[in-house]
Amino acid sequence: MQTLTIKDIAKALGVSTSTVSRALRDSHEINPLTKLKIIEYAKSIHFIPNPMAVSLRGKINKSIAIIVPTLHNSFFSEVIEGIDSVAHEKGYHLTIFQTHESFEREVEEIHQAIGRRVDGIAISISGSTNNFDHLANLVDAKFPLVFFDRVPDLTDTPKITIDNLTLAYECTQKIIDKGAKKIAHITTPLILKNIKERFDGFLKCLKDNSIDFDSNLLKVCHFDPKEAEEAVIELLKNDEIDAIFTGSDRITVDVFRVLKKLFPERQEKIFQFGFSNHNIVDLITPPILVVKQPAFQLGVVTAQNLLHNIECKSHNAWKKEDVRIR
Amino acid sequence: MQTLTIKDIAKALGVSTSTVSRALRDSHEINPLTKLKIIEYAKSIHFIPNPMAVSLRGKINKSIAIIVPTLHNSFFSEVIEGIDSVAHEKGYHLTIFQTHESFEREVEEIHQAIGRRVDGIAISISGSTNNFDHLANLVDAKFPLVFFDRVPDLTDTPKITIDNLTLAYECTQKIIDKGAKKIAHITTPLILKNIKERFDGFLKCLKDNSIDFDSNLLKVCHFDPKEAEEAVIELLKNDEIDAIFTGSDRITVDVFRVLKKLFPERQEKIFQFGFSNHNIVDLITPPILVVKQPAFQLGVVTAQNLLHNIECKSHNAWKKEDVRIR
DNA sequence: GTGAAAGCGCTAACAT
């Protein structure tokens, strides 16, 4: 690799390195002619300044960290596409960190990201994170940080979320309109705010329709298909159940699989509805009424907030308000 | 952010920065006691060396670029998981670049990656790349580069691929065994080697079964669902078609959609089979016989080859052979 | 308008 430096340019053009540096950053205090000559030459040799040197010297890095539970997931990969579409335009690059739903990994990856001197972090917290000190520290230190989708209870930093409550409410209503009476809910632990909100929207809708919810109809599963299986088996002992609301992408698919495998005949008669961002979920039979989250848009707004704060000189002008995407 | 440096450690412990530096890199020529003291202290203050400084000074960066057409794709995101699993273990981080199937973007992103001084690049080339100079230059410059899945015709650098020919052959055989006689093939342009191989495997199987292939039954579509629709409509004018082989993930789903929308009655009678890495494709009806590529494993092998070459002192010992995954 | 020089945080000769 040609590892050209401004020194090479300076030598070739018979000027000093500082002149080159200034010309390249389009400083006003420089002879337009020299400037032009330098810029032209730099372009001709495909010069790219060494970002290590730039960021060692200055402050910024033009890179942001994205911390997600996993990449291999239709929702998160679409969010990242949204983030990238904004970041790319502004010349930022993404470094990806995965936590695999582990709290320890999350703490470690944040350390790594900071260590790598990223300019900011966009994070969707892991499913097992219930202590937020590592994140609160960042906020206290005024480090540019934006939460998306899975957000903790922290103030003073933007949290970009989807209006889960309303989405859950609306699709529950549709199912009730179709005549469902006895609706079960299978979901992941209610630690995560967005998951909790879906449950709340569901409950609110039942209430508004004067249906009361038997707490036996709520099943909480961790990230293991086995648990979904047990939950379904347990629930279906109740013959009256005519609908199942699933609270997350994975659970939606897991439950569908269990029904198909163990209770094909009952699956025909049970409405399943829930959250999923799988882009071929509309092709499966029997159909599931699916709530698709606006993932790309979530990514766009997340990036906008983060980049605003990164590039904002004064901390007072930082965006700190929560944003809800519909 | 506390931006601690070795200087801080040196001052706190009353030693010189070089002693600290050496202790932290576990140099043998240092007093075990001082070493211990320094390491302990560094740990206690959560010290992470500034990677910018490290890589400015030395050579390596502990980061690799992943260049893919798009992230939001079950196959690529799973490959990246595989790459990350190996890279993470060795302390490398991934910076992701997307080309969105554009040749220009690919050239630009490679420049960016080099500019960022990544230690190596793993790339799956864009669907519209038919000039390989930008890649050949990297190989000539002995820059660590590994191709995966979508590989160009270049020598002297590893190409990690899936044995598409065999996979295509095997599933074609299964369909023939079920009685199919008139099998159409819908695929993306045959520029990409892996796509071409699938076609070849398909043809070979037909030949081995003494079925001859009418070239009218081959339809090539670009990355637009419209084209898939036209292809299907055109093909189904032929009543004898009893099976359709789809050559890529996207095409598989697009074709299924068109059939479902426009020809539901014929869909029942036509075997569809093809490549897809969608993890819920087994749930759709009528079922598609699906070839799932070992994406994670592909990622693992890609990372192993790349990291080997990055960390290898002598260029002679570089891995350069192609690897085929089954 | 341009150059000389210092320094960002770190490592690796080169001393001692």
Added chain:
DNA sequence: ATGTTAGCGCTTTCAC
């Protein structure tokens, strides 16, 4: 075994 020093590529005072 440890300290001193130079320098990686760049930006930015401070001179002129």
